Amino acid sequence: MKWFKTAAASVALMLLAGCANNSSESDQSLPWVYPPMAIPLQASVQQEVQIARLTQLLQRSDLTDEVRAKMLFERGNAYDSVGLRDLARLDFTQSLALNPAQSDIFNLLGVYYTETGEFDAAYESFDSTLELDPNNEYAMRNRAVALYYGERPQLAFDEADKHYQMDPNDPFRALWRYIIKMDLDPNTAKAELSQQFKSHNEEWGWLLVAMMLDEISEEQLFKAILASTRDNNVLAQRLTEAYFYLGKRYHMQGDYAHAVSLYKLAISFNVYEYVEHRYSFIELGRIYKDVREAQLAKEKAELTANE
Template structure:
């Protein structure tokens, strides 16, 4: 599920600036899985009956986004911009860096944008996503609270603050934020999914009843509803993967869908206690290189949680 740093208004401002100027002249992050794989994890990759069938070619760097980086950089160096225009261009470049997986460069631009425009809600939202992805939750909450103070109607702040709360083990807060996000659009299947995950941590039985009440009505996105159908056992793992392949128009869309499918398969496997299979699914989500999707962002968090659980069980 792609959740961009920018809202539509900011994007339009930046687009206008780019059009005019061009005519005239996204604590420590979890360890890299490849560096810490145990022999058991490696064996499971080969032994899982489906894993080899589901491998996908990693998404290559988007040349259009690379060209956009060059254009934005040229604008920043050569155009005469006021502070607000420069902040908007910096934030757009931060989003582009993030899309390409260049997180540190993205953070530099986000901070510069905030220095130039301290009331820029989208920049704080970007900062919150960056901190949450790295497990720096106090910084994430501070940034998201700033967004709510500046723009209470921001499209995705409750989703992303909910994710920070969820991965920090604050499930009550997570469910509250996911509920706010869900009720903004009850037909969005991904809003149902995360509302369900938080609710399941608090009352598993009620959460299972709730998702069954909600899933059929959440039909705004057919692919997202297919994932929901998988979560309520109406669709099998194999059927979900086949749908990802058959419903994709090109390689990029296939990667987007498989990133999501792998991630939610990992969530199901983890909930069933199949820790090594879950690890492999989360690694497969990472292998797609879909950096801007939250499923890619939080796959490492899921891997870290599973490894900690495995270590605890082995002690």
């Protein structure tokens, strides 16, 4: 399948989509040579000024612990938004030392621990968030994802299902419920997602569900994204989501080559605050680990056969 079927497609559209005709019909899995792209997000002047201003204010010696904790939290958020996660994590930890009753910080730290594979610490952080704020739905979702990456599929599904039931109209809750359920019962997972899709609304994320179910083609998905906005920030955000979930689909099918490429594309737009950007790194690590283990097993089997 070609991205553009005729040579008459305008050069302007080709530049906008970042695509070109695929001259070969032999590989139908990815129907484009140059995928749709957006300009990678960069730190804005406002973000840089905010970091500089907070850094200057934090040098004052007359700040109360409450005010200093709040400033550290704000600077941590600013660092996180431009991808400086180690600096953000340091500020969040210092803020908690001054004021431990901050549920949002525990949630953010839980995501960081998930990214680095420190799952016990992640679970504790999300538990702390929910103790302080039992209705924090972000922490519920993030705990389900941490349990999933921590290879506790049943606990992860129980959490994801609970989170989904709180808002069945949210396509991203449906997607994560499906992804986690695939480790337990693939046939049921797809049947349930199909049923959920039948009652979907017009929210953008349901296009991703349609793609996951093969209700629409990749070409249709990307054309819809490109037609939906001219704002580069929105385009970068939606492509980050699209490439991550498309990568996840290929990954679950065992197509590591395409999955790796798509996860890298999801990372490329610098949408640091989106979980799809964060979790792409985890998915790449999982693939590399699986490939390495498979290679070691192959080498061991060859050595055994030659003995």
